[in-house]
Amino acid sequence: MVEQMGIMPELRAAATQVNRLAFVDADGRERGGFNMRTFQGSAGDREVEIARADLAAILLSAAGANTEIRWGDTITELTQTGDGVQVGFQHAEPERFDLVVGADGLHSTVRRLTFGPEADFIRHMGMYVATVEVDRPIRDEHQVVMVNTPGRAFVVHPASGTPGAAFMFRHPAVPGLDRSDLASHTRMVTQAFAGRLGCFSRYLDQLQAADDLYFDSVSRVRLPHWSTGHVTLLGDAASSLSLFGDGSTLAIAGAHTLAEELARAPADLPSAVARYEQRHRVLVKRRQRGFTASAMLLVPRSRGSIVIRDNLARLLGGRTHG
Known part of the structure; x- marks a missing residue:
């Protein structure tokens, strides 16, 4: 899809140089x-790793002058009228649209207004994650570094000149946790990692400041249906793979499928979005099956599991360099 949009050169120029x-x-x-x-998958050298902010900026630029950005x-209200959707906004006047696509992430407002409370569809996967920009990468710009202790993972990614650190840790769901409570989030991460990062402890200091x-729960979104009438969901709003999946890739693939189906049946939008969902669910289900293996790789539960993972990585690393 990005090649058809003509933005592949921009994506390559903004891509990270990480290879290890x-x-x-x-x-x-x-x-x-x-x-x-x-x-790398079947796409081979067509695959690029790019920071979310850089990807968003490139896609926004590609949207062009024909796209109205607000x-x-x-959105505060959605009312289906039979041939469209009446949309209420927090600030702007209400308007009618032929189709509403909720691509508004894990905590989707469109999903909540259309299908019900997010608690009905989001499953906490036993982990939390925090990310923050840090002052400098570890070692070099081509390498991601990961430090594990049982049930915890600390990662520094050099990104594209603005390094980022991630703190992942296994923890039961915290009922009523306020997603806007920075102090609580900082306290949870500090309690999980204090005294465990050794020579990397300065990054915890940076997080605290x-x-x-x-900060968010590592979660999975599952709905029996993504679409109803003239409203549909896309990306993490429909099928979040959270931290461990290629959410941006899947969202772009889903957008391409949706565009194809809308072009095929512009006069029957409910049927078009139903076909989009039927097609795209196949890809999503295949990717979601890898969650457990990814969690075991990135956040092993025990010291023994960490040792086994490291030994396998060392063996694999030797083969890839052989």
């Missing part, structure tokens, strides 16, 4: 690692 994942201990000693490009507003911390 290294597993290290709290003293900085490498315990295993491998070349990440070895595991900033600083949100940050005012732009991202």
Whole structure:
């Protein structure tokens, strides 16, 4: 799809230069690692890794002058009228649209207004994740570094000049946790990682001082249907794979499928979105099956599991360099 849009050169120019994942201990000693490009899919060298903000900027630019962008507003009401949707906004006047596509993420407002409370569709997968920008990468710009202790993973990614750190940890769901409560989020991460990061502890200090911390549950979204009438869901709003899946890739693939079906049946939008869902669910289900394996790889539960993972990575790394 991105090649058809003509934005592949821009994506390549903004892509990270990361090609290796290294597993290290709290003293900085490498315990295993491998070349990440070895595991590229069938797309081969057409696959690129790009920061979410860079991807969003490129897609926004590609939308062109024919797309109306509204900033600083949100949907508050959706009423289906038979041939469209009457949409209420927090600030703007209500308007009618032929189709509403909710591509508004894990905590989708469109999903809540259309299908019900998010608690009915979101399953906590036993982990939380926090991310924050940090001052400098570890080692070099081509390598992601991961430090594990049982049930915890700390990662530094060099990104494209603005390094980011991620703190993942296994934890039961916290009832009533306020997604806007920065102090509670910082406290949870600190309790999980304090005294466990060794020579990387400065990154926890940076997290504690940050005012732009991202924090959320590692969750999976499952709905019996993504579409009803003239409303449909796309991306994480429909089928979040959370941290461990290629959510942006799936969202773009889903958008392409949706566009194809809308072009095929512009006079019958409910049928078009139903066919989009039927087609795209096949790809989503296939990708979601890998969640458990990804969680075991990235956040092993025990020291023994960490050792086994590191040994396998070391063996695999040796083969990829052989």
